Structures are given as C-alpha cells and as structure tokens.
Amino acid sequence: xxxSNPPSILVAExxxxxxxxxxxxxxxxxxxVFTAPDGEQAWQRLxxxxxxxxxxxxxxxxxxxIELLHRVRDAASEGQxxxxxxxxxxxxxxxxxxxxxxxxxxxxxxxxxxxSPKQLTxxxxxxxxPTMAANTDSQPPIAHQSWGVWNETSTx
Numbered sequence: 368x369x370x371s372n373p374p375s376i377l378v379a380e381x382x383x384x385x386x387x388x389x390x391x392x393x394x395x396x397x398x399x400v401f402t403a404p405d406g407e408q409a410w411q412r413l414x415x416x417x418x419x420x421x422x423x424x425x426x427x428x429x430x431x432x433i434e435l436l437h438r439v440r441d442a443a444s445e446g447q448x449x450x451x452x453x454x455x456x457x458x459x460x461x462x463x464x465x466x467x468x469x470x471x472x473x474x475x476x477x478x479x480x481x482x483s484p485k486q487l488t489x490x491x492x493x494x495x496x497p498t499m500a501a502n503t504d505s506q507p508p509i510a511h512q513s514w515g516v517w518n519e520t521s522t523x
Contacts, residue, residue: 374419374495375399379409379435380456381427389422392484396492406430410438413449420475420491421450425457432457436472452494454487456480 376398380386386402394400401418403409407429412418421439423432430438432455439449452473457463458480465477475494478487 373398374491375401375417376420376422376491377401377403377409377412377418377450379403379406379421379423379427379432381405381424389484389487392488393422393491396488398491406432406435409435413439416449418449419451420494421453422487422491423453423455425455425459425463433468436474440472454478454490456482456487 376393378386378389378393378400380389380402381404383404386404390400390402401412403412404427406423406427409421409423410430413421421435423435425432427435436453436455439453442449452475454475455468455472455477457477463477468474468477476490478490
C-alpha cells in the first residue's frame with residue numbers, strides 16, 4: 368500500500384522466525400515495521416516514540432505481553448499515550464478471557480496462534496483504513512468489527 372506517511376508497527380515476538388515473517392508481511396503491506404525479541408526491548412522502543420500500533424506475543428522473556436500492555440496503559444493514564452492500539456498474539460487463546468483482555472487494554476484483537484500473518488495485516492489495514500484513506504488512492508480493506516479470538520481457520 369503506497370502510503371505517503373505510513374503508520375509504524377512494533378512487533379514484539381520472541382520466536383525469531385515468526386518475528387521475521389510478521390515483519391516481512393506487514394512491511395510488504397506498506398507499513399514501517401520495527402521489531403523486538405522480548406517485552407523489555409519492546410518497552411524501550413515504545414518509549415522512544417513514533418509507534419502507532421503494537422503487536423505483542425503473550426509469552427516472552429524479560430517482560431510478558433500482558434506486562435507490556437500494563438506498562439503501556441499506565442503510561443497513557445499518566446498522560447503519555449504511546450500507541451493507538453495493540454494486538455495480543457497467544458497460543459493460549461482458549462485459556463484466556465479474551466473479551467476481558469480486549470476491554471482492559473483496549474486491544475484491537477487477541478489472535479490465537481497459529482494464524483496467518485496476512486490475517487494480521489488485514490486486521491491492521493482495517494484499523495488504519497479510516498485515517499489512511501486520505502493518503503492513498505487505494506484504500507485498504509475494511510476489516511470485521513468483532514475481533515474475538517482468531518486462529519488459522521478464522522476469516523474476515
């Protein structure tokens with residue numbers, strides 16, 4: 368997608384292969400992508416600024432995805448919003464109260480692993496479509512409004 372000023376996405380994922388795959392897929396969709404191999408490095412990058420959306424794994428070393436989301440929420444409550452929203456990726460989708468997590472952290476989605484990085488990109492496109500429409504001739508697709516838990520068999 369040829370955005371004149373593309374949104375920036377931070378991917379926090381400890382699995383190096385999946386992290387590279389998400390980076391490549393999201394970047395190919397026209398976004399600026401930054402990565403972090405754990406929650407602590409993600410937190411440091413978020414504090415530097417210029418990140419629009421966070422995609423975080425649930426289970427990571429040094430700082431879990433949930434702890435990272437707590438930090439982001441705490442910063443916002445102190446008047447320092449760091450991101451517009453986040454996506455939590457987890458292999459424990461059926462063990463978590465995903466609706467409660469979405470409400471508590473204002474998540475765009477909780478995506479159950481495994482999932483297709485292209486599904487994630489469509490979700491991101493849907494989030495940014497209203498604000499990015501003015502910056503491009505070709506709008507990204509509008510994604511579904513009820514996110515819930517996603518897995519590889521979910522469709523838009």
